[in-house]
Amino acid sequence: MSDRFEQAVERFDAANAEDPNWDLVNGAKQPKELLYARRMTAALDRFRPTAPESVRLAVRCQHIRRWTRPRSDYPEGRHGYHRWRTDLAQFHAATAADILRGVGYDDAVIDRVGSLLRKERLKADPDVQLLEDVVCLVFLQHYLVDFAPKHDDDKLLGVLRKTWRKMSEEGRCAALALDLPAAVRTLVERAVATR
Numbered sequence: 001m002s003d004r005f006e007q008a009v010e011r012f013d014a015a016n017a018e019d020p021n022w023d024l025v026n027g028a029k030q031p032k033e034l035l036y037a038r039r040m041t042a043a044l045d046r047f048r049p050t051a052p053e054s055v056r057l058a059v060r061c062q063h064i065r066r067w068t069r070p071r072s073d074y075p076e077g078r079h080g081y082h083r084w085r086t087d088l089a090q091f092h093a094a095t096a097a098d099i100l101r102g103v104g105y106d107d108a109v110i111d112r113v114g115s116l117l118r119k120e121r122l123k124a125d126p127d128v129q130l131l132e133d134v135v136c137l138v139f140l141q142h143y144l145v146d147f148a149p150k151h152d153d154d155k156l157l158g159v160l161r162k163t164w165r166k167m168s169e170e171g172r173c174a175a176l177a178l179d180l181p182a183a184v185r186t187l188v189e190r191a192v193a194t195r
Contacts, residue, residue, distance in 0.1 A: 007103040012061045033063050043137050058116035061096040093117040133171030160191030
């Protein structure tokens with residue numbers, strides 16, 4: 001990767017290192033969004049090591065400074081949730097654009113990364129689909145185990161079915177090959193079997 005790619009990743013990571021929310025991993029506290037960004041990159045490296053630079057950039061800044069736009073700032077319910085997600089995608093794209101411009105990327109790359117972050121043409125654009133597959137794989141591998149106990153079975157199975165529908169066939173195969181805890185694997189298998 002180019003020097004500007006490395007500089008962009010450093011700046012994305014510096015922004016996410018400011019996250020006041022922490023996760024404990026192997027006894028060490030890590031800023032939540034920095035950890036998420038690193039997990040996204042690791043998942044992409046396993047799933048598609050030949051991914052284009054624009055996808056690598058989008059993967060690394062998928063949740064950049066997300067904590068500054070909390071869900072609690074929006075109304076409860078489906079409409080509020082969708083508005084929050086739409087606003088977040090625009091915010092992530094704008095924040096990434098500032099960083100990418102600052103390290104010398106041209107408008108074509110900046111626009112492409114923004115399109116990926118806004119998930120434009122999901123299912124039609126292979127790079128957007130790749131990003132979505134990685135998002136889903138990271139959720140299943142790293143976040144489902146903590147997410148599951150907070151929701152009843154119907155809600156949880158609904159979330160998992162939606163996750164499955166968003167994934168490509170290749171992504172689904174990778175999901176089924178993940179080394180998941182037994183309880184999590186059972187949930188995923190139930191959701192897949194009853195979709």
